[in-house]
Amino acid sequence: MFGYYRLASSVPQLRVAEVDYNVDQLTEEFRKAAEQQAAAVVFPELCITGYSCGDLFFQPNLRKAALNGLLRFTEATEGSGTIAVVGLPFLHEDALYNTAAVVQSGRILALVPKTVLPNYREFYEKRQFTSGRELGTGVKEVTVNGMHIPFGTEIVFHEESSPFSFGVEICEDLWSVIPPSSKLALLGARAILNPSAGTELTGKAAYRRELVRQQSGRCLCAYVLSSAGVHESTTDTVFGGHSLIADNGRPAAEGERFCRESTLIFADVDFERLEAARLSESSFNDSKSLFPAGNALHLALPEQVPGAPGLEYAFNPARPFLPSPSRRRERCEEIISIQTAGLAKRMEHTRAQRLVIGISGGLDSTTALYVAREQGFDELYAITFEYGQKHDKEIKAAKAVAKAAGVKEHKFVKIMLNQWDGCSLTDEKMDIHDGDINRTTIPDTYVPARNMVFLSVAASYADALDITDIFIGVSEVDYSGYVDCREEFIRSMEQTINLGTVLGAEKKQKITLHAPFMHMTKADEVRLGNRLGVDYSLTWTCYRGGKKPCGTCDSCLLRAKAFEEAGIKDPLSY
Helix, strand or coil: CCCEEEEEEEECCCCCCCHHHHHHHHHHHHHHHHHCCCCEEECCCCCCCCHHHHHHHHCHHHHHHHHHHHHHHHHHCCCCCCEEEEEEEEEECCEEEEEEEEEECCEEEEEEECCCCCCCCCCCHHHCCCCHHHHCCCCEEEEECCEEEEECCCEEEECCCCCCEEEECCCHHHHCCCCHHHHHHHCCCCEEEEEECCECCCCHHHHHHHHHHHHHHHCCCEEEEEECCHHHCCCCCCECCCEEEEECCEEEEECCCCCCCCEEEEEEEEHHHHHHHHHHCHHHHHHHHHCCHHHCEEEECCCCCCCCCCCCCCCCCCCCCCCCHHHHHHHHHHHHHHHHHHHHHHHHHHCCCEEEEECCCCHHHHHHHHHHHHCCCCEEEEEEEECCCCCCHHHHHHHHHHHHHCCCEEEEEECCHHHCCCCCCCCCCCCCCCCCCCCCCCCCCCCCCHHHHHHHHHHHHHHHHCCCEEECCCCCCCCCCCHHHCHHHHHHHHHHHHHCCHHHHCCCCCCEEECCCCCCCHHHHHHHHHHHCCCHHHCCCCCCCCCCCCCCCHHHHHHHHHHHHHCCCCCCCC
């Protein structure tokens, strides 16, 4: 569906050297994956026999049983377009190979030998197996049960007329200096399927997780790994059954480790997006010359693989453009740092060190003032509006804030928006009601088009002073529902200002509206202000003009919530 294909990683409950039992388990897990419309499912390394057979791999009876087990498993896939990757020992010309068999709809499509054999610490694979490098260049052909089957490391499987394609590498291949998957990706594989048997040591799972994630990112591909489960553990080694799926540098799914039952995980991957990423990233295409495609085999799949039907396992965050709460502070500080660096360069180039900023005496505009100072603006021209509000507490707060911040010039502009009715902040006939921060409707404290009016006056002030930067402390993440706090409005207003000023229209010096908190919560804003040394005791947020904040209006509730979530004590008492 829409270029999405479902990938699966399965860790079945296996028994070492009990081929018939293992094939039954593999068949059952394959059936589950196929029922979920998986395009491909990966099983652990040497799963038909079990990885930890040791010198039993030299026994012809075990190898014969493994080959018969592969044929029985292959037969069980008849009628399904789902790809399965299973592992077994395979004898070819008096050499034994650790091999992955790629199976679809009752056919063995190819056999892929392991390239890099670990022979250190708990591993001694070179005792039993031969590296796939020994096959030389190109792809060989072997005969299994009368079927002629490609045998080699450079095979890219693809579905004609679709973006779905994949290659196979095995366990240690990923851990090598130049993984075979790098070459396979450059040859056209958009997914890498890895049957693995990684042992468990303290910290190794995190390293394995990062390897899979990074390789998927470097190769602009999906990466699926399935590792041997706990039932293959020995007196010397423990296997955890680690299953992982990554999508172009992003973790997409991870199975539970040390599970004593079979596990099966899925992820829906957008292969069209992977295709587009490779077209747009020149560094990927520049690397293709490292691995000429002359010896590789591009093998067309005989059956159509299922497309992801309902994107049940797709990554669809509730807030796709916001980081998780645990990383939000880090991300917001990063955004500010990026803005600071970009603005610093702009100021160096234009020699601009001046800005116009509207300050109300509240939390948002005060913090924005200090952010501007942090970003290198040393000539601050502040403007405060008397718009017919019922009290002057915020006007007095604005004077105190401006003085503390060392603004160069502070203008007070009267625009009497109380001449029309309908806003409880300006209409003497209306009471200011207690707040509700969970409200979904626009409250009656909304002053019609206030920010539009204020920005127009600020633009006039900036145009008169030849200033190209205007700051405003609005946010669309954590606010009272005002329509003139949204990014869409700010960007549209910026365009209008540049069309209607001499600076923008005639001198071609773009006036920029800076809204540094647009995607921040008020809690993030408070944390930032605290770091910048903002004295919040000078500010006034309350809609009511008492001796102290009321603590119950919308503005007070949002402020209290911000300080509480930030873990910082509000210097104002309620």
